[in-house]
Amino acid sequence: MSNYDRNAPETLKLLESLFENQDFETILEIFRELHPADQAKLFYGLKTDQQEVLLEQMEIPEIADIFDELDDKQTVIAARNLPLPFLADIIDDMDPDEAADLLGDLSGQDVRKTISLMEEPEEVLPLLRYADETAGGRMTTDFLTLELEDSADSAIQYLRSTGLENDIPYYLFVVNKEKSLLGVIGLRELVCADPGQIISDIMESNVISVQAMQDQEEAARVMKHYDLQALPVLNLQNQLVGVISHDDILDVLVDESTEDIYRLASVSDSALEPDSRLFLQLKGRLPWLLLNTITALIGSWVISNFGDLFVQVA
Amino acid sequence: MSNYDRNAPETLKLLESLFENQDFETILEIFRELHPADQAKLFYGLKTDQQEVLLEQMEIPEIADIFDELDDKQTVIAARNLPLPFLADIIDDMDPDEAADLLGDLSGQDVRKTISLMEEPEEVLPLLRYADETAGGRMTTDFLTLELEDSADSAIQYLRSTGLENDIPYYLFVVNKEKSLLGVIGLRELVCADPGQIISDIMESNVISVQAMQDQEEAARVMKHYDLQALPVLNLQNQLVGVISHDDILDVLVDESTEDIYRLASVSDSALEPDSRLFLQLKGRLPWLLLNTITALIGSWVISNFGDLFVQVA
Incomplete structure (x- = not known):
């Protein structure tokens, strides 16, 4: 993975001929050498029946990575014909915010069935209650919390114990027993602190946050204005329910500024x-x-x- | 600092009356409670003579923080009437990429004088050779490099020794003696590694990078496509010369998408x-x-x- 693919059209042409020869092994080999963002781009360029064949050949985590990178509409189309137990496994492996978007786009009956088939629906369920274009709709539930009396060293041990599979933001959030947000600490500040220092002494207690029901555009503006890498999202009880990360906000800002200007330019x-x-x-x-x-x-x-x-x- | 200022117009009104009463102490107090991004917004709203009075009252690092947050044009206007030795100290304290932008906007004679008065021009000088709208013009020289044979533990010690003043990206870059880029490692991966592990074993060696002369828009697209928090920038000899961080790219993407659409909409x-x-x-x-x-x-x-x-x- 991680090769920067500047030759997508050529690769797509190559794939077409490999599909004709049913050489799925080489196709998978090519895919596996690419970054998931490029895999998604290639996948989107394939015909529907080619996509289906490919999904049959791939491992669940590989499909989840591609689904995470596809646009929402593209993901629904790709997921449409998958057997629900298979789809449930994929959604279990996706980023919670992308998983919630996909579930939200399925038909009502499929949603309930798929959720009942999932192994870890608890990460995704809280996200389903927020509309796509709100801060809550953009946030992930994949974040780490610390307590005031933790030490820097124990915080780092905790971080290590969680492993690296998930794309957790570089900020850690400090909450109390009621899940109220008390502070934030960057991974760099944590690493540079004395191991024995207590979190409450090193955290930043003036935390900038947004409400889950607020518009995603407001969240994006706050993140841009303050150069934040991650923005905590609170519910009406001011409990920390999620975090919006910088890459989610890139999409929002570009989409929204495009949208605003189109409107002004009277474009449909x-x-x-x-x-x-x-x-x-x-x-x-x-x-x-x-x-x-x-x-x-x-x-x-x-x-x-x-x-x-x-x-x-x- | 770090209070999210939702009441900028009210604060500005309050400042106006404080300026009338020449109550500079309270003005500074209000400023110091705000995040630099909000300080810059307020500062921009002041009259030129008020700005000048304020700059006289402020500490150099405070001014540098505000200058970092102002738009390029606003910074030049604010810097215009400052004595060059004073300006040189401020520029020494600014982020290298913002400092280079400001120097680039000064008149030829002022640039040379200011640079000769600076204490640490070596961080800024390499940036002056790239046009503002290139990857080189957007990058910072504030980044940390490791060597292949470093251990995870020694890398963390090195990070600690550099302190926290600078806004160094969450990625560390691995280079050889010739400064060729060999790999990248995220701070999280570094923290989660065994202390004795060697960097070459834990780094990602397929690094996505751009050339310094490439358009900033290309750099922004690469960062958006691959969800990168920082993008290494190489010179023609493929040496690592800088890093673009995610917040720089937010501005580029929004500006460029706005610009593209304005052009299509025939707006000047x-x-x-x-x-x-x-x-x-x-x-x-x-x-x-x-x-x-x-x-x-x-x-x-x-x-x-x-x-x-x-x-x-x-």
């Missing part, structure tokens, strides 16, 4: 699709270009037919 | 200012609105004067 919402941007942008502006052209045509027709009158009036 | 470049966006957006679209109005006026004049002819022709 269909032009907001991130894919084939140029095409959609042109499509969005076409009615206006057409209107301009018609106006110009009428103008020139008027002038060519009644030019003499203009001269007379002048 | 002046509308790209991030401040008072609505005003500038309206200003940018005004010529078009005006043109439309004029067209409509001419049309209605033609129709009202030659309406009979239209009927005859039809």
Whole structure:
């Protein structure tokens, strides 16, 4: 993994011919050499039946990584025809925020069945109650909490014991028994502290946070304004329920600024699709270009037919 | 610091009256309770003479923090009337990438004088050779490097010895004697490794990087695509010369997506200012609105004067 794939179109062409020869082994080999972000891009470029064959050949964690990277709509399409027990295993392995988005897009009956088949639904369930475009809809439940009286050393031991599978933010959050947020400490500050120092002495107690029901755009603006790598999200009881990480917010900021400006430029919402941007942008502006052209045509027709009158009036 | 300031307009009003009473002590007190991002926002809202008075009252590191947060143009304006030795001290304390941007915006003679007055110009000088909108122009020289044969424990000791003043990314980069980039290791991976483990065994050796001369937008796209918190920047000799961090890239992505769409919407470049966006957006679209109005006026004049002819022709 982690090769920066600058040759996606070539790779896709290669894959096409490998699919024709049913050489699934080589296809998997190519996929496994790529970063999940590039795997997702390639996967999206395949035909539906090719995607299905590929999913049959892949391990659950591999599929979960690709699903994490696909756009929400693409994930639903890819998940559509999977047997629910298989899908439940994949969702168990996905990032909780992406898993919640996928579950939220399934039909009502499938959601309930899939959740009942999941091994660890408790990470995802709290996220289902927030709309996609809220801070709660963007947050993950994958974060680590410390207590005031922990020592720096015990905090590091705790971090080590959790392992590295999950993409936990570089901030650790300090809460009390009621889960109220009391402070935050960066991993760097934790590493540089004396091992015996108590968390309450080294944490930052003025924590910037947002409410779960707030708009994702507000969360994004706060993170951008304060250069935060992670933003804690509180529920109405001011309990820490999740964390938004910097990469989630990149997407929001780009989407939202695009959306705002499209609106101002009177471009229709269909032009907001991130894919084939140029095409959609042109499509969005076409009615206006057409209107301009018609106006110009009428103008020139008027002038060519009644030019003499203009001269007379002048 | 770190209070999330939702009441900037009220605070600004309060400051105005404090300035009238020359109560600089209370003004400084208010400033010091705020996050530098909010300090910068307030500072920008002050009149030029108020800004000047405030800068006289503040400590050098405080000014450097505010300058780091101001937009490039705002920083130049604030720095314009400062005595060069004073300015040199501030620039010494600023983030290297912001310092280079400011130096790049000073007049030629001032740049040379200011650099000669600086204590640590060596962090900033390499950055001056890259244009603002390139990866090199966005990177910082504030990063930590390790060697292949270092142990995890010695790497952590080294991190501790560097202190916390600087905003060093959460990734550490592995280089050889020639400064070629060999690998990268996240702080979390470092903390979770066995103390005796050798860096070459735990680092990721497939490092995604960009060339210093590449466009900042390309760097931003790579960081967004791969969810990177920091992106190493290489010179033509493939030596590691800098690192772009996630907060720099937020600005680029938002600016660039705004810029792209403005261009497509035929809005002039002046509308790209991030401040008072609505005003500038309206200003940018005004010529078009005006043109439309004029067209409509001419049309209605033609129709009202030659309406009979239209009927005859039809």
